[in-house]
Each structure stands twice: as C-alpha cells, then as structure tokens.
Amino acid sequence: MIKMTLFKFVMANILSLTNLFVNSEMPLDLTDSRERTITGREYPRKDGYLLSIDVVPRKRSRPPRLWLALGLLVLALAAPLSGILPPSQIVAAVLRFPTFVTIFLGIFLEAVPFLLAGSVASGFISVYLDEETLARFVPRQAILATFIGATMGLLFPVCECGVVPLTRSLYRKGLPLSMGISFMLAAPAINPIVLIGTYTAFGWGAVFWGRIGLSFLIATAVGLTFTLARPADVFNPQMLETHCACHAATPRATERMPRFWLAMVAAGDEFIDMSHYLVIGALLTALIQTLIPQTVLLGIGQGPLTSVVALSALAFLLSVCSTVDAFVALAFVNTFTTGAILAFLVFGPMVDIKSALMYASMFKRHVVLYLILLTFLMTLLTTLYINLNLGW
Amino acid sequence: MNEDTRIDEQLKESLQDASKALVVVALGVFLILLAYNGQVLFYINRRTAWLMVPAGMLLFVIAEAFRRRPSKEERDTDCHCGQEDHHFAPLSLLLVALPVILGFLVPPAPLGALAMSAREGVSFTAPAAISGDGANVAQGGERNVLEWITAFQNSSDLSSFAGKEAHVTGFVFRDAAHAADRFMVSRFIITCCVADAIPVGLPVRWPDAAALAADQWVEVSGPLALEEVAGETVPYIDATTITAIAAPNQPYLYP
Numbered sequence: 318m319i320k321m322t323l324f325k326f327v328m329a330n331i332l333s334l335t336n337l338f339v340n341s342e343m344p345l346d347l348t349d350s351r352e353r354t355i356t357g358r359e360y361p362r363k364d365g366y367l368l369s370i371d372v373v374p375r376k377r378s379r380p381p382r383l384w385l386a387l388g389l390l391v392l393a394l395a396a397p398l399s400g401i402l403p404p405s406q407i408v409a410a411v412l413r414f415p416t417f418v419t420i421f422l423g424i425f426l427e428a429v430p431f432l433l434a435g436s437v438a439s440g441f442i443s444v445y446l447d448e449e450t451l452a453r454f455v456p457r458q459a460i461l462a463t464f465i466g467a468t469m470g471l472l473f474p475v476c477e478c479g480v481v482p483l484t485r486s487l488y489r490k491g492l493p494l495s496m497g498i499s500f501m502l503a504a505p506a507i508n509p510i511v512l513i514g515t516y517t518a519f520g521w522g523a524v525f526w527g528r529i530g531l532s533f534l535i536a537t538a539v540g541l542t543f544t545l546a547r548p549a550d551v552f553n554p555q556m557l558e559t560h561c562a563c564h565a566a567t568p569r570a571t572e573r574m575p576r577f578w579l580a581m582v583a584a585g586d587e588f589i590d591m592s593h594y595l596v597i598g599a600l601l602t603a604l605i606q607t608l609i610p611q612t613v614l615l616g617i618g619q620g621p622l623t624s625v626v627a628l629s630a631l632a633f634l635l636s637v638c639s640t641v642d643a644f645v646a647l648a649f650v651n652t653f654t655t656g657a658i659l660a661f662l663v664f665g666p667m668v669d670i671k672s673a674l675m676y677a678s679m680f681k682r683h684v685v686l687y688l689i690l691l692t693f694l695m696t697l698l699t700t701l702y703i704n705l706n707l708g709w
Numbered sequence: 710m711n712e713d714t715r716i717d718e719q720l721k722e723s724l725q726d727a728s729k730a731l732v733v734v735a736l737g738v739f740l741i742l743l744a745y746n747g748q749v750l751f752y753i754n755r756r757t758a759w760l761m762v763p764a765g766m767l768l769f770v771i772a773e774a775f776r777r778r779p780s781k782e783e784r785d786t787d788c789h790c791g792q793e794d795h796h797f798a799p800l801s802l803l804l805v806a807l808p809v810i811l812g813f814l815v816p817p818a819p820l821g822a823l824a825m826s827a828r829e830g831v832s833f834t835a836p837a838a839i840s841g842d843g844a845n846v847a848q849g850g851e852r853n854v855l856e857w858i859t860a861f862q863n864s865s866d867l868s869s870f871a872g873k874e875a876h877v878t879g880f881v882f883r884d885a886a887h888a889a890d891r892f893m894v895s896r897f898i899i900t901c902c903v904a905d906a907i908p909v910g911l912p913v914r915w916p917d918a919a920a921l922a923a924d925q926w927v928e929v930s931g932p933l934a935l936e937e938v939a940g941e942t943v944p945y946i947d948a949t950t951i952t953a954i955a956a957p958n959q960p961y962l963y964p
Contacts, residue, residue, distance in 0.1 A: 418815045423752040423903035425808045429740065430760035433767055574777060581774035588771065589729060592805040600807075606904060641754075641901040644964065648900075648907060 413607050421603035427638055428478045428595055428671070433588060435479025439486035440584025444576050451490045459495055463540035466496035467533050470503025476639050477505035477666055478595065481675040482587045488556065488679065494548050499540030502692065505639040505666035506532035515662070518643035523655055524662070527703070531663045535695045542691065551684050553677075594678055598671025602636045605670075609634075615652075621704035624657035625697055632665030639666035656704035664696040728799070730775035732806045737768030739809045750959050751819040753902040819960035820897050820906055821924040822882045851876050854896045854911055855962045857944075867935060867942050875911070875946050876930045878957065881921045882910060892918040894929045894946070899961040906961070912945035921951075928952040 456462045475483055484492070484501045505511070507529050515525050549557065574582075617627040628649060637645050646661050668689045676685045743749040744761035803810075852860065854877050861867060879894035887893075895910030897903075913929055921927070931948040 415815060415818050416820060418811050419751065419818060419820055420903050422808055422812060426740070426743070426749065426761070427753045427757065427902035427904075429736075430757070430764040433764050437767065574779060578774045578777050581771050582778050585729065585733060585771035585775055589732070589802070589805055593801060596804050596807055602904060635904055637901050637905050644900040645905045647964070 417603050417607040420606050421599050424599040424602055424636060424671070425595065428599070431476050431638065431640075432478040432482070432591055432595060433584075435475055435482040436588035436591065437581075437584040438475070438479065439482040439587045440580040440582070442483070442486040443489065443583045444580040446490055448491045451487070451492065455491075455493060455496065459493060459544040460541065462493050462496040463499045463537055463544065466499035466540055467503040467536045469500050470505075470536060471507050471529075471533075472509070473500075473504055474508045474510045475504050476508070476511070477669070477672040478591075478638070478675075480504045481672065481678065482591050485556070485679055486583075486587070488552075494546065494551060495540040495542075495544040498543045498688075499536045502539055502667045503532055503536035505672075506536075506663055511639050511643070511666070514641060515643040518647050524646075524658055527655075527659045528662045531659060531696070531699050532667075534699070535663065535667070535692060538695060539688070539691050546684075551680055553679065553681050556679050590678065591675060594674040595671055598636060598669075598674045602634065602670050605634050619653060621654060621656065622701055624654045625660045625700050625704065628653055628657040628661040629664045629693060629696060632661045633669050635665070636669040636671045637665065642666065654704050656700035656702075659703065660696050660700040663700070664693060667692045667696075726775045726778055728802055730772040732802050732809075733768045733772045733775065735806060735809050737765040737772070739765075739812055740768070741765035743812075747958050748817045750961070751817050751903075754899050754961075754963055755959065756963070757901075819956065820903055821880055822895070853877055853962060854879050854894060855898060855909055855964075857911060858909055861944055867944060870933045870944055871935050873933050874930070875933050876928070877911060877946070878926065878928050878954065879910065880956075881923055881925045881927055882908075883918065883921070883923060887918070889919040890914055890916050891945075892921060894927060896962045897960070898964055900964060903961075909962075912943065913948050913951075914945055915948040915951055926954050926956045928954055 456465060473483075480501050484497045487500075488494075488497055512525075512529070515528055519525055543551065615627055615631065617623050617630070619627075632642070635645070642662060642665055646658050649658060649661070673685055673689055676688060680688070740749075740761040743752075744758060744765070749758045749761055852875070857875060857877065861870065864870070877894055879896045882893040882895040883891075892913055892915065893910035894913050895908055897906040897908055899906055911929075913931075914934075915921075915929075928951070929946055929948050930950045931946045933944050934947045935942050935944055937943075
C-alpha cells in the first residue's frame with residue numbers, strides 16, 4: 318500500500334517535471350553553448366560574406382533549466398523517502414552512491430561504442446553525401462517516403478544511440494521529416510542485429526513476428542502523423558539554421574584537411590554533442606534505478622492492461638540498449654502477458670530516457686513529448702488488443 | 710568586429726578544439742584502461758566488453774582530427790557563423806568528461822549487497838527463462854549459484870538434491886528477515902550492463918551468519934538440505950566451511 322502511494326507520488330512529480338520541460342520557453346539546451354539571440358540585422362562582414370541573421374551570444378544570466386529540473390527530481394524522490402523511511406535508511410541511500418556511479422558508468426560504457434559508430438556514420442554522411450544525391454533517392458510522395466523510412470529501419474544495423482546522430486545528419490541533407498521519424502523509430506527495434514537477438518531469445522514465434530509487425534506499424538503510423546506537421550514547428554531552432562553554409566552544405570576539403578579528416582571532425586562534434594544527452598540520460602536512469610525498487614514498477618500488475626503499462630514503464634526507465642533487450646525481456650516471460658513483453662520490445666527501443674533526451678537535440682520539447690505519448694498510446698492499444706483478443 | 714575581439718575569438722576556438730581533443734583522448738584512455746585492467750567487467754557483459762578497445766582507438770583518431778582542424782582564419786570562407794559549438798562552454802565539456810571523472814574519483818566497485826536493497830523484493834529464484842548455460846557442469850566442474858537455481862527449477866523432485874555437495878562463490882546478503890544463522894550467498898546476473906542486473910542467491914545456514922559483513926565475498930561449501938518455507942520446499946546450503954575471499958575479477962554471472 319505504501320509502495321503504491323509512493324509510486325503515485327513519484328509519478329505525479331515526474332509528470333509535473335515533464336510539464337516544466339514542455340511549458341518553459343527556453344529550449345532544452347543542455348550545453349548552453351548555443352544560446353544566442355537573433356537580432357535580424359543585415360550587414361556585410363569584413364570578409365565580404367553577407368549574413369542575413371546576426372548571431373550574438375546571449376549572456377548567461379540564469380542557470381540552465383535542466384539543472385533545476387534535476388534538482389527537483391532529486392527532491393521529488395527524496396521527499397517521499399524521508400517521510401516513510403527512518404533516518405538510517407536515508408543514510409543507506411547515501412551509501413548507495415557507489416551503486417549509482419556503477420550503474421551510470423554501466424549504461425554509459427555500454428552505449429559509447431554504438432554512439433561512436435553512429436557519430437562516425439553521421440560524419441561521413443555530412444562530408445560525402447550531397448543533397449542532390451539524397452534527393453534522387455527520396456520519393457516525392459510523403460506517404461511512400463514514410464514507408465521506405467520504416468523499411469530502411471529493417472536494413473540498417475543501428476541501435477537507438479546510433480540512430481539519432483545518423484538521422485540528424487540526414488535531416489541536414491534534406492531528408493523529409495516523416496521519413497526520418499519512421500526510420501528513427503523503426504531502426505532500433507527491428508534492425509538485423511536486434512532481430513538476430515530476438516530470434517535467439519524467443520525463436521520464430523509470436524514475439525519475433527509481433528515485434529517486427531508492431532514496430533513497423535507504429536513507426537509508419539507515427540511517421541505518417543508527422544507528414545501533417547510543418548518542419549518549422551517540429552525542429553528546434555538549431556536544426557533550422559540553414560542560413561549558414563556550413564550546416565547545410567558539404568564541407569570543402571582542403572590540402573591540409575582531406576575529406577577523411579573532415580568527416581572525423583564532424584563525427585567528433587556530433588559525438589560530443591550527443592554525449593551530453595547520453596550522460597544526462599544515464600545519470601537520470603541510474604538515479605531512478607538506485608532509488609526506486611523495480612518491484613514498484615513490476616508491482617503495478619499482471620492484468621492484460623496493467624502488465625503492458627508496467628513493462629512499458631520499465632522499458633522507459635531501464636533504458637537498456639535494444640540490441641540485447643530481448644534477453645532482458647526473457648526474464649518476464651512467465652510472469653507477464655505476451656502483449657506486455659511485446660510492449661517492452663516495441664516501445665523500449667523507440668523511446669527511453671536517453672533516447673528521449675537525444676530526440677530533444679533535434680525537435681522542440683513538446684514534439685518530443687508527442688513522440689513519446691503517441692508511441693506509447695499506439696503500443697498500448699495494439700498490445701492490449703493482442704492480450705484481449707488474440708490470446709498469444 | 711575589431712581586431713582584439715577577433716583574436717579573442719580565434720584563441721577561444723583553438724582552445725575549444727584543444728579541450729575537445731583533450732576530453733576525447735581522456736575518454737579513449739579511460740575505455741582502454743578499463744579493458745586492460747578488466748574492470749570493464751564491473752560494468753558491462755563480457756560479450757560487448759571488447760568493444761572498448763576499438764572505441765578507444767576511434768576516439769584517438771577523432772582527437773587527431775580536432776588537432777588538424779585549421780583555425781577559422783585559415784579555413785577561409787564559408788564557416789563563419791555555424792560552427793556547432795561556436796560559443797564555447799567549458800561546463801558542457803565537463804559534462805562529457807563526467808564519466809571519466811567519476812571513474813577515477815569513485816573507486817570502481819561491482820554491484821553488491823547495497824544495490825540489492827534498492828531492488829528489494831526481486832525474488833531469489835532466477836527468472837524462469839534465464840538459466841545458467843551449464844558449461845561448468847558439462848566440463849565436470851561445479852555448479853555456480855545460477856546453475857544450482859536453474860537445476861532446482863528444472864527439477865520435478867527437489868528431494869533428489871538433498872545431501873548433494875554444493876561449492877559456490879558469492880557475496881553475503883542479509884536483511885532483517887534473515888534469522889541469525891542465515892544469509893544468502895548471492896550474485897548478480899548481467900544481460901547487457903549493470904542497468905539490467907538481476908540478483909540471485911542461495912540460502913545458507915551458518916551459525917555465525919550474523920557476524921559476516923554484508924558484501925563480503927565468500928566461498929561456501931556444504932551439503933544441500935531442504936526446508937519448508939511458507940508451504941514451499943526450499944533448498945539451502947547447510948554450510949560446513951565458509952572462506953572469505955577477495956572479490957573475483959568477473960563478479961557477475963551471465964545467462
């Protein structure tokens with residue numbers, strides 16, 4: 318009973334936290350390195366390069382909103398704990414600091430090679446692929462493009478850490494919005510490596526085919542939803558900076574900087590940029606894992622609906638890499654419904670703490686929230702249907 | 710833009726690339742060091758541990774690329790406004806370096822009994838589908854904690870285990886529910902990284918159990934015995950010897 322109240326309290330806090338993210342005017346800018354104001358003046362610069370928009374660094378007058386949010390999260394978690402637990406338990410929570418560090422490093426180390434691979438791929442795309450080539454391969458029709466985006470997800474072996482830098486660089490080369498979304502959602506869940514893992518863990522069966530089918534369906538459907546959106550409403554200002562030659566265009570190689578090194582520099586910039594999100598995501602995940610017992614989540618229930626909610630929440634909070642999540646899901650086979658297992662395998666790769674933060678590097682915050690909610694609701698509906706009507 | 714601020718900008722930018730290179734190199738050294746001294750196994754499954762080395766090397770290549778990047782002046786034309794991290798914020802690089810900093814400041818330690826209490830209630834039976842691969846047993850060796858649990862779960866007649874000799878390693882876990890002569894010899898199962906760790910353990914009867922320090926690694930030997938707990942038959946080790954040992958290099962078990 319106490320656990321449930323505790324859980325509700327924490328969830329309420331997390332929800333209000335999400336509101337903080339969504340409603341505040343400031344972009345979710347973790348680095349505050351790109352804070353700037355746009356003055357809109359036009360004047361030629363010394364080098365004769367005409368800028369239509371002048372970018373001026375903004376003075377850092379207030380602390381980054383994110384740290385405030387992190388502090389609030391700690392408070393939100395500490396408040397109910399201190400109410401229920403005797404002081405000795407609070408000491409115990411402090412003693413868990415090494416555990417927190419171990420989990421944080423575990424998530425980070427597991428993700429780094431994959432993030433690096435994604436960044437290098439993105440670096441090479443930014444240098445070697447030009448917009449015309451990409452445009453020739455992208456279908457004109459938005460709906461067809463969305464389908465092809467999801468199909469590309471079946472072919473490219475990138476997990477959720479690698480797919481974001483990759484998609485970001487493709488967007489800069491003019492990839493259609495909906496195609497990028499369906500690719501980004503599908504690839505981590507159904508790429509060849511993940512499918513091999515799923516087959517190893519579950520064999521050919523409801524879980525294997527269900528994972529492919531549902532992931533493809535949801536990725537396409539969410540992608541199609543975004544065909545209705547205007548890119549200007551979706552991308553954050555940083556992604557829209559097309560006035561600047563070096564964002565959109567292919568960097569030029571020089572004698573001292575052959576294309577290979579240009580690609581590696583781009584990869585490094587991308588890696589450092591994405592690492593911010595990875596580090597914060599890993600910190601949050603580790604914090605939650607250290608303070609909230611998994612049983613609180615698993616205790617939500619085993620019914621057709623509650624089991625789906627429980628495992629979706631667990632997938633979101635665990636932030637396990639999709640390459641191996643099938644093996645993690647094995648642990649729940651006997652205690653949870655097939656629908657719930659599918660929710661874990663479909664929703665988890667599409668959205669979790671760290672990938673949600675990485676999405677925020679491309680999209681406006683409310684768009685990230687829509688992405689999470691839309692994906693979650695569709696997962697919920699489809700897996701609930703499976704639980705109630707198909708009896709897998 | 711007057712001359713002074715331009716020099717400032719230039720200095721700032723070369724400083725930025727230099728510190729980026731520094732952070733990237735530090736991270737690369739950290740990864741390779743972890744792989745070299747084996748501590749990477751405190752954090753992730755050995756199946757992906759080897760990736761630390763190529764990742765570290767790749768980070769060195771990236772650092773070299775940062776070093777080669779010419780300053781803005783030499784780069785002549787087009788990149789005057791859009792440098793990704795144009796406005797250098799040391800704090801943001803510090804965030805990227807945080808894993809390295811924490812890795813060096815906090816003594817590396819595998820998950821232990823304290824982590825277990827954060828996962829309280831996760832039952833001490835292995836989740837049905839996670840099982841020891843039985844490789845040890847096949848090679849005539851001894852069952853580890855996970856393999857014993859798997860064997861119990863696959864068996865229809867637990868009484869056949871009574872009297873069998875068990876010899877297992879694990880760390881000591883006790884909580885308020887344990888009687889003075891009881892503890893769990895425990896291990897964590899890691900599928901991917903420590904974020905998905907699942908604790909498993911075998912109950913042990915040992916007269917001085919209360920005197921054992923939590924988290925102490927021990928070797929437990931003794932015959933298996935059976936008891937009734939809440940209407941269920943549960944095997945436990947009736948320990949004859951308990952030896953304190955140093956934490957093993959590979960603290961986790963893999964399914």
